[in-house]
Amino acid sequence: MxxxxxxxxxxxxxxxxxxxxxxxxxxxxxxxxxxxxxxxxxxxxxxxxxxxxxxxxxxxxxxxxxxxxxxxxxxxxxxxxxxxxxxxxxxxxxxxxxxxxxxxxxxxxxxxxxxxxxxxxxxxxxxxxxxxxxxxxxxxxxxxxxxxxxxxxxxxxxxxxxxxxxxxxSGAGQHTKVCNQIAIASTMIGVSEALAYAKAANLQPETVLQSIATGAAGSWSLSNLGSRMIQNDFEAGFYIKHFIKDMGIALQSANEMNLQTPGLALAEQIYKQLAELGYNEQGTQAIYLYYTEHQ
Incomplete structure (x- = not known):
């Protein structure tokens, strides 16, 4: 039916x-x-x-x-x-x-x-x-x-x-979502570092984004959250607090399978620092502030 x-x-x-x-x-x-x-x-x-x-x-x-x-x-x-x-x-x-x-x-x-x-x-x-x-x-x-x-x-x-x-x-959907979040975790580090670099090099982040979002570096995170970073729009489409939760699930599951995920571990560390700085209710794109405001 x-x-x-x-x-x-x-x-x-x-x-x-x-x-x-x-x-x-x-x-x-x-x-x-x-x-x-x-x-x-x-x-x-x-x-x-x-x-x-x-x-x-x-x-x-x-x-x-x-x-x-x-x-x-x-x-x-x-x-x-x-x-x-x-x-x-x-x-x-x-x-x-x-x-x-x-x-x-x-x-x-x-x-x-x-x-x-x-x-x-x-x-x-x-x-x-x-x-x-x-x-x-x-x-x-x-x-x-x-x-x-x-x-x-x-x-x-x-x-x-x-x-x-x-x-x-049963459980395969959640395991697949873990794969998704692992991929996003390291991607968000790359997106924010690239745009922070563009800012430090006195480039126009908007034009940099035009070039790299459609090339080999292209990703959903770059296209959809990169522009929010540049505009200082950190309103939550997906909360940092929830992403930390997801990364915790992923790390636990990976550990149970004896799988090392250093990129995921680094992303969790950075996001936990942002949470301690008061950004828990902001969107995941607020990782940009870690590079531009808190280093």
Missing amino acids: FISPETSTVGFIGLGVMGKSMAEHILQAGYRLHVYTRTQEKAHELLAKGAIWQPSPQQIAENCDVIITMVGYPHDVEQIYLSENGLVYHAKQGTYLIDMTTSSPQLASRINEESKKAKLHSLDAPVSGGDIGAKNASLSIMVGGEQAAYESILPLLQIVGKTIVYQGK
């Missing part, structure tokens, strides 16, 4: 920088949408457009056929899914549980095991693309879980994402 607006009610938990845009796309696609977030004020715009407020994850579970979570940290995910009042223990049999948070692969596997016992379908489907990707419905979505469940919810994922790839069994 494919998920469709005619057959399914969707619950969405977590209406932050990315979750709010994702939920709005689903609402605009014609789905009945129930929402919950810890700060109800964040839901006001969606409620005005027809979404239905539920006061807790348990009420979401009792009223929805498909539930998407997009929260902050693994401990939030564990609380929402596996606590006494969690989704796994209150969802109707056959419900699809889709965690799009960047979380622990090991936790994704635990949720899947408990979901099977309750006759639920669990998928880990973290995303990449930041606030821009969420607003433009162009996210990259990497999915782990049973393939039949993935195929059933694919039409829903296509509403919020552009590149959607089934990666394998």
